[in-house]
Amino acid sequence: MHMNRREFLQLLAVAAASGMALDSKSALAGKAPANFYEVPRHGNVSFLHFTDCHAQLLPVWFREPNVNLGVGDSYGKTPHIVGQNLLKAYGIKPGSAEAHAFTYLDFQEAAKVYGKVGGFAHLKTLVDKLRAQRPGALLLDGGDTWQGSATSLWTNAQDMVDACIKLGVNVMTPHWESTFGAERVLEIVNGDFKKAGIDFVAQNVVTNDFGDQVFKPYVMKEMGGVKVAVIGQAFPYTPIANPRHMVPDWSFGIRDDGMQQWVDDARANGAKVVIVLSHNGMDVDLKMASRVTGIDAIFGGHTHDGVPQPVKVKNAKGVTLVTNAGSNGKFLGVMDFDVRGGKIQSYKYRLLPVFSNLLPADKDMDAYIQKVRAPYADKLNEKLAVTDDFLYRRGNFNGTWDQLLVDALMEVKGADAAFSPGFRWGTTLLPGDAITMERLMDQTAITYPQTTLTEMSGETIKTIMEDVADNLFNADPYYQQGGDMVRVGGIEYTIDPTKTIGNRIGDMTLKGKPVEAKKTYKVAGWAPVAEGAQGEPVWDVVASYLRDKKVIKGVKLNTPKIVGVGKNNPGIAAYDGSYS
């Protein structure tokens, strides 16, 4: 669907008139979309921040989760609030454009009204508009930028590298970037990025042998006479969550002692504003902000939480603001500081949804995107099937897209059960949309796509599920890796997220029969982290399944029974299974 602004406003009026779940006053009168992007500058030091766009160069649909449970001290706190609870917490009007951007509520209807989100040509227009009012503002890229689409995989990340240079990125920190291999990362950092003046920073990546910094820990910039430092924090668990062999000589980790050292160093060198550009994930950022002193703000990503306003975290010497800027190109964070007398006096923050219908495409960026896609057009546009179902991924336990993947794996591989990683990227499809090769690649485009079929004992299956559940629900954020629960096909189970490792998963059944510890099952999977794994790429397996089915209809979501989280938990709503 492509509309100009006039058509969009007309549709909005029609939608409201036809009784859709829109607040007609806010959507049509008062704060009309015409001034949606009027964000007057506050103060004199500004940062623009995007993160986790997952290589989506064109506008997409992306549904936010209806399950995002917080455990321990995080229970019911940002970012573990969904739907109406999130709207209430941040005073967002139900039915408004923001409500659509920040929640899953009425997604299908609202998507038709508000249109697609993101896209680098539209983002470029917004960045330029904000920069025009904010001379010297820095554009920060929080990582997970080079991975997630067919074209980024097929161009070895070059399409995104060139797009980020055109967009005007100033500073970046990595996560999935590393899955292109250490050599390729260094080639870009020391080549294209260096030439373009983009700083690639990460204080927590050091060599295995001597602990030397692999990248610059931080960069010092000057804005309107004020010195500002941007410290990088790469995803701490890259060699664990992703293949170790792709970055064999680098060690990561949270390293908050190192963080403290570089904050102090930046302050000693005259920084009046110290920013951390982080790929920790929000819960880890919140804990780090309570332990490390002297950081003014952490601009975070990884956990894909679209958080409307910063969380203020107290520590021994002051307060640190923690943000998280969503994913898939949906949002641009705008942080304005008023710095006077060597100190931050006040701030203003907006997390702006990038509605492609409201932002005309930048011509130059648009032409670049068309050009970079052209050689792959036939492959990208191959129509594999049509979906009658609503296909999305995000959520702690399952999504219909992942269900489709595990269904395909089980059928094609002849497996009893299947595992699919709990990735948080991957776009959304509305009923009636075509499933093209490009949309399938949105869910699967990684550099280790091999599928596997393994004989596993029931005990091993449980161990794996317990291990992943602990990466998600460990009460200490420093032990969380920021993905969602492994998607399980074929096996039904109960989970109590509040328990400890080994005690969360129970009542495992396969076709109604208990999974036996000693019995062997055939389990299909993909994305092996071990070196040398062999197997057909997952997109080929699923593409053959889709071509065969032609129409996807009635995908049955395998949702675990959740216990221990409470009926009134603000982190869960509209759940397909049962919870208590």
Place this chain on the structure above:
Amino acid sequence: MNALRRNVLKGAAGASAVAVAVAAGLLKPTQALAAAPRSAFEAKNVGDAMKDLGAASPADSKDITIKAPDIAENGAVVPVEVTSAIAGTTMIAILAEKNATPLVADFSLANGAQGFVSTRIKMGQTSLVRAVVTAGGKSYTAAKEVKVTIGGCGG
């Protein structure tokens, strides 16, 4: 400069021959370090190992700092640093509690040496990494959990 340092060290093979021999399993830690009795390294549980070290019931101490990853990147080589701020530290031992033989390393320090050791240990599963320190005839301890995970599935 770092590359140069690396090459110099690679060239000086003799300097690292002992470390290589230990890593390759040619030398048992007991032979290389010889601070604790052999029985301590062969003990099958933490209690026996500590008894054999002569530190049967050490007192918990905040003056011992253990630096190790929260989650190991590779269970086969987990970097562990122990700093003892206790005056007169003469021994630092490292135990991985759930290893089949928990005592991993034991260092004896000459009186007046800085209480700091750094090494890499092998861990089969998630476990407390415990440091035991002796100073002035008394023993002290601290522990930190290091998680060993299957990996994969990161968002």
